[in-house]
Amino acid sequence: MRSRVVQRLRVTYGVDGPLCYASLLDMLGLWERLLRRARVPVAYSQGYNPHQRLQFGSPLPVGYSSECEPLDVFLAERMAPLVFARAVVGQAPAGLTIAQVLEVPLRGPALQSVMRAAHYRVRICARQGEEQVRAAVSQLLGRAFIVRQRIRKRRTVDYDLRRLINDIRYACADGNWHELHMDLACGMGGSGRPEEIIDEMGVTVSHRSIHRCRLIWGKGQESR
Known part of the structure; x- marks a missing residue:
């Protein structure tokens, strides 16, 4: 019962x-x-x-x-x-x-129905230096569309990753490690994935870590 x-x-x-x-x-x-x-x-x-x-x-x-x-x-x-x-x-x-x-x-309302965005702290170990990684971030943000594919219900569908990116900021470097702060859409309309963004940046990455540090939902509320 x-x-x-x-x-x-x-x-x-x-x-x-x-x-x-x-x-x-x-x-x-x-x-x-x-x-x-x-x-x-x-x-x-x-x-x-x-x-x-x-x-x-x-x-x-x-x-x-x-x-x-x-x-x-x-x-x-x-x-x-x-x-x-x-x-x-x-x-x-x-x-x-x-x-x-x-x-x-x-x-x-249900939590999933009011989710809007997620903030991530992303660290990558890359062959490229700070200047090249910064340039890769700028070039990615300058693209009008970033068409990728995902598997949904056993079907391959195209989607625009660019519309799921609110902002990406280069934070700091520590040797070969680079820290990026990503503000991405996260909700019923689609969610940005940091690893897909790293893939589109075109840098050679040997290791990475992804940490979700904040979630934003309707009316300015947040989980942090």
């Missing part, structure tokens, strides 16, 4: 280490087990196979680290955000950190 929902808590959490390689389904299972161990009174869906009422924001791609992932947890009994945070932190595995827990309106 479906649980009555009385409260909605928005958790902002971080992912690092081996957890960066967890898929969305892996992360869902992790949170379900974590909430059970923490004895959180989560509300359940109805049907023959009831599941916990959890709602993620924009799924974090495999291989990314993050400090700003939002998760809405729907509760069958009220629980103070601080009490919730303490209970979850006590059971959290290595690599999962809790940054914030807030109560949000119970009947507010």
